[in-house]
Amino acid sequence: AVYGPREVHPRHLQEVTRAIVRYRYNMASFSVEERKRPGPDRRSYELSKVSREALEPVILTSFFPRSVIDVFVEVLQADAGTRTAGINAASVALADAGIPMKSMISSCAAGKVGGTIVLDPMKEEDNFGQADLPIAMTPNGDITLMQMDGNLSKEEFRQAVEMAMKGARDIYELQRRALVEKYSQISAAPGQEGVHLCE
Numbered sequence: 013a014v015y016g017p018r019e020v021h022p023r024h025l026q027e028v029t030r031a032i033v034r035y036r037y038n039m040a041s042f043s044v045e046e047r048k049r050p051g052p053d054r055r056s057y058e059l060s061k062v063s064r065e066a067l068e069p070v071i072l073t074s075f076f077p078r079s080v081i082d083v084f085v086e087v088l089q090a091d092a093g094t095r096t097a098g099i100n101a102a103s104v105a106l107a108d109a110g111i112p113m114k115s116m117i118s119s120c121a122a123g124k125v126g127g128t129i130v131l132d133p134m135k136e137e138d139n140f141g142q143a144d145l146p147i148a149m150t151p152n153g154d155i156t157l158m159q160m161d162g163n164l165s166k167e168e169f170r171q172a173v174e175m176a177m178k179g180a181r182d183i184y185e186l187q188r189r190a191l192v193e194k195y196s197q198i199s200a201a202p203g204q205e206g207v208h209l210c211e
Contacts, residue, residue: 013086014102014109017079031076035064035083037098043090059095066099066119066148066157072112081111092138096121096146099157104187108194116187117156120179121146122172124164129171131179145169147176151184 020026037060041050052060063085071081083106085098096119103117123133124143133141143162149155155177164172 013084014081014105014111015084016081017076017111018082020078020080025080026078027073029077030073031071031079031081033064033068033071033073033081033083035060035067035085035102037063037085037087037095039087039090039094043087059098062157062159063095063099063102067102067106067117069154069156070114070117070150071106072114075112081106090135092133092135093121093146095119096132096148099148100183100187104190107187107191115150115152116184117148117150118180118184118187119146119148119157120176120183122176122179124162124168124172129168129175131175143168143172145172145176147173147180149177149180151181153177 017031020032025032037056038052039048039056041047064083067083073081083102085102087094087098099117099119103119106113107116120132122129122131122145123137123141124130125133125137125141127142130137130141133144138144141162143160143164145160145164146157147155148157158173160169
């Protein structure tokens with residue numbers, strides 16, 4: 013969910029020249045097999061911070077001084093890749109909410125499982141793999157997030173980055189298609205004024 017731009021409370025958090033972006037990542041207690049304690053923990057604070065930093069460079073915050081844009085990501089079923097899925101969903105939600113952005117952000121991860129580099133590791137691969145490398149990027153290849161857990165050789169790292177970037181580009185096409193399809197249906201509805209989207 014995306015709310016804003018709206019007034020910042022408390023007011024001392026306001027920035028005179030731009031909007032602030034707040035990103036809240038939360039996993040529901042029933043989203044994992046062993047129920048987690050409800051509410052934020054150290055991991056959710058970390059993922060909120062890095063996800064906000066991945067999206068913030070493309071949001072035109074200078075358009076909305078003294079305002080806040082709130083992004084809420086609620087994970088209902090965790091099967092690995094929740095950070096990248098949250099960033100992808102948040103990027104589409106920001107565009108759908110009409111927040112001015114330079115471009116979309118797309119995110120994907122690569123990992124090392126059994127000595128092999130794989131794309132978008134699932135839960136078992138993530139739990140028992142040797143490395144995990146999530147990235148987020150713009151359509152033209154500017155990376156806004158890169159993290160790595162585990163160990164990769166120089167060649168494995170290069171291969172993992174290339175694979176994750178290819179995955180992110182494929183996801184960008186899906187994000188774009190979802191927005192185009194939604195607004196194409198709105199423009200085709202009877203009694204609605206046409207909505208023109210650039211191809």
